[in-house]
Amino acid sequence: MDTHKQLTIGLFGFGVVGEGLYKVLQQTPSLKANIKRVCIKHPGKERNAPDALFTTDKDDLLFDESINVIVEVIDDADAAFTIVSTALRNGKAVVSASKKMIAEHLPEILQLQQETGLPFLCEAAACASIPVIRNLEEYYDNDLLHSIKAIVNGSTNFILTKMFEDKLDFQSALLLAQQLGFAESNPKLDIEGYDAVNKWTILLNHAYGIVEHPNNILFTGIQNIQLTDAVVAKEKNLDIKLIAQAKKLKNGKVAAFVLPQFVPIQDPLSFVKNEYNGVVIESGFADKQFFYGKGAGSFPTASAVLSDIGALRYNYCYEYKKLYHQTPNELSNDFYLKVYVSFDDWKYIPREKFEWIEEWHAEAERKYLIGVVHLRQLTESSWWKENSTSLILAAEAIIDNLDIVHLKKRSLELAGVV
Numbered sequence: 001m002d003t004h005k006q007l008t009i010g011l012f013g014f015g016v017v018g019e020g021l022y023k024v025l026q027q028t029p030s031l032k033a034n035i036k037r038v039c040i041k042h043p044g045k046e047r048n049a050p051d052a053l054f055t056t057d058k059d060d061l062l063f064d065e066s067i068n069v070i071v072e073v074i075d076d077a078d079a080a081f082t083i084v085s086t087a088l089r090n091g092k093a094v095v096s097a098s099k100k101m102i103a104e105h106l107p108e109i110l111q112l113q114q115e116t117g118l119p120f121l122c123e124a125a126a127c128a129s130i131p132v133i134r135n136l137e138e139y140y141d142n143d144l145l146h147s148i149k150a151i152v153n154g155s156t157n158f159i160l161t162k163m164f165e166d167k168l169d170f171q172s173a174l175l176l177a178q179q180l181g182f183a184e185s186n187p188k189l190d191i192e193g194y195d196a197v198n199k200w201t202i203l204l205n206h207a208y209g210i211v212e213h214p215n216n217i218l219f220t221g222i223q224n225i226q227l228t229d230a231v232v233a234k235e236k237n238l239d240i241k242l243i244a245q246a247k248k249l250k251n252g253k254v255a256a257f258v259l260p261q262f263v264p265i266q267d268p269l270s271f272v273k274n275e276y277n278g279v280v281i282e283s284g285f286a287d288k289q290f291f292y293g294k295g296a297g298s299f300p301t302a303s304a305v306l307s308d309i310g311a312l313r314y315n316y317c318y319e320y321k322k323l324y325h326q327t328p329n330e331l332s333n334d335f336y337l338k339v340y341v342s343f344d345d346w347k348y349i350p351r352e353k354f355e356w357i358e359e360w361h362a363e364a365e366r367k368y369l370i371g372v373v374h375l376r377q378l379t380e381s382s383w384w385k386e387n388s389t390s391l392i393l394a395a396e397a398i399i400d401n402l403d404i405v406h407l408k409k410r411s412l413e414l415a416g417v418v
């Protein structure tokens with residue numbers, strides 16, 4: 001794309017993000033980008049923009065030769081994929097914020113970019129205002145990227161903050177997240193971890209060259225967390241957060257998942273409140289780095305879309321270095337996790353699935369234990385998220401295969417068993 005050329009945008013979606021982008025572009029004339037048409041689904045709604053801008057026919061945008069950029073910020077993943085693939089095939093650069101669509105169609109999207117050589121940018125699809133995709137893509141070598149731990153969903157972080165700090169009940173906190181425009185139109189996607197795992201799928205691709213369907217990544221959301229879990233956390237000076245993480249194991253494979261986790265109150269991720277997101281990267285020589293910013297909401301998300309539009313001026317494309325120019329990493333399915341599990345009745349807990357149990361507290365109505373399980377005990381059955389059972393990872397949860405024998409011996413010695 002010629003850097004002096006005007007960017008003429010066809011915008012799909014005029015919801016929280018689309019309208020935010022429209023306003024933000026009006027305040028940034030230096031970008032030389034203007035929205036020519038906006039395709040919407042429901043023409044009857046009152047909108048703060050001239051009627052002539054809107055159409056319900058996607059072809060008005062996709063087949064308009066003067067439009068050279070398609071920005072797609074709708075939440076129907078199937079429609080979004082049709083739009084993105086048609087746009088790329090018609091020679092248009094694409095900016096997308098549809099995390100579900102990207103996560104579920106990653107191989108096809110990679111293929112389309114290779115075939116067309118056109119930019120497909122999606123910074124807004126993960127951690128909204130934090131420029132995490134471009135940083136992972138450009139800055140870090142996958143050999144040096146030891147681990148990433150992140151809060152990637154604003155709504156669930158908002159709800160946890162409101163429940164545990166402001167003592168709001170779950171439903172009121174969710175309603176507030178919806179009113180503020182943070183939640184997905186189907187909030188189950190936020191609450192049960194789907195949105196977070198979709199974002200994690202995208203980030204694993206840029207960080208490690210991993211191309212995996214979100215269904216193959218272990219995840220859950222905050223739906224089972226109980227107030228009694230928060231009481232235990234407080235006693236131990238911990239917070240509870242929904243954490244996405246990836247860690248290089250000693251064999252070079254990557255342990256990756258999205259689960260609730262205890263976070264020490266002095267950890268940078270504990271500092272991340274409300275709709276903010278945070279990313280802690282541990283890399284060789286640099287040690288720890290912390291990225292922090294708003295992870296949901298109209299202008300923060302629009303800011304990432306705006307940055308992608310700006311990057312199109314100089315023809316920026318993701319190189320997918322870790323995938324195409326280095327040896328891509330693989331996901332591991334062979335490691336152990338240290339977990340806290342709270343439950344109503346022992347009958348719901350398959351004790352034989354634990355390598356060892358370090359603590360158990362059976363006296364109160366709500367009981368809990370702390371123990372170590374192999375990943376497969378969580379991927380092969382769902383006992384840990386049924387019958388009001390709540391599983392929360394210990395602060396340091398991942399146990400490498402190569403360390404398990406030694407750690408088990410030490411734990412049994414401490415318990416006086418051997």
Ligand code: HSE
Pocket residue numbers: 125127128152153154155156182183184190195295296297
């Ligand atoms: N529902 C999403 C969240 C919006 O709460 O993080 C931003 O992707």
